[in-house]
Amino acid sequence: MKKLAAIMALLAAGLAGPGWTGGADTAALAKKQSSLSAEYNLAKDSKFYFVFDVLGRKLELRVRGMVLRTWPLRSMRFWGRPDFAGTVELVKKTALKAPERIVIKPGEAEEAPATAAPAPAAKPAASGTAAPPAEFDLEALELKDMPRRFELDFDNGLHVIVKAKGGAASGLGARLRDAWRWYVGMPLRNLFGREEGAGTSQLELVFDEEKDAQSIYWHFFDGIKGIVL
């Protein structure tokens, strides 16, 4: 009897949430109007902004309405309150090992900086098809130095984890930790962890290429604004 009551209680808990709404066409039109209006407000300014199209499964960097860069999502998963759409601002970018700038202090450095070293000039690159970039380490902060997994916190409480396929949890321990966090920790936190009305919204975005995740880290600076569709 107790078990039956408990199961009924759980079902009631699940059904207590909001349901589907009708009027799909007019709702789509209203949504288009609001997303266009939000984008126009950002595009009026000369600053870069991003558009995260959840249903279209892509993240885009834009300026003046132009798409500069598109990152298609390989997969995406989500826990928590889904009402995170709208205009957002990046407030924090966190990585386990954030890239650090190289500081050159002439007189203290053992070697001259790579930029100053006169590299032997190769054949001039043919138009539009320059030779592949030289593969050696430079004293520079490059795309390859960016983290492959990092977290973004937005002003509306949305927390986004960005990672590349297979690039995040490589060892068994890390994979288990990751699975525990996502399949046990997150659901419980979603249920118990926060105050009413300010629940967790956590998105995990997985990209095919490590370079995709790294370039997002490169291009997403603190304070960048964007729209979540």
Place this chain on the structure above:
Amino acid sequence: MTIKRLLIVVAALAHLGFLAVLGASYFIGLKQASTWPPAGEEIAEKDVPKVERNVQQLEKRMGGLLPKGPYIVIDTAENRLFVKNGDKVLREAVVSCGSGVVLEEPGGKKRSWVFDTPRGEFAVKSKITNPYWVKPDWAFIEEGEAIPRGLEDRIEAGTLGDYALGFGQGYFIHGTLYTRLLGRNVTHGCVRVGDEDLKFVFKAVSIGSKIYIY
């Protein structure tokens, strides 16, 4: 949420244990996710034409923000430069952008420079043929040389290639002797371009053309 919590506690009290609580949180989580995407606000049937007009107007306004004529787009992460006109890519070039290195001046003044290519929207402010480089202080500090007093000691010819396009605050899109380093982040903030590509860029854009560096 309070009701849900209460119901979960009821479930726990009914000796269903941890798995039941976890199951409940999954159930609620899935229920939350099922409300995605949030529905747009309802529009009354009579307001639909007005909203449609508004959408058209917004689309027109967005179109008006696009740059007129050829413009330059530079990806500092991938070290790529694109000359575009509308959506059409007229030329793609492998370039070198800023190294991100910090140079600190030793001794008394303790000045420092960050060698980043600036990001944002710019415009071509100057177009120079056969440019020469007026070496700034950091160029001497980096080499461990004394900073000269006379302007003539700062001038270096041939370093910047055949053309240079200035986009403000001393930054240029220019040529390079070090074509082997194209595709890498090695510069002090300027954008280095190979000879043939630079010639194309120089001819394609005019003073005032937009430059987007991201």
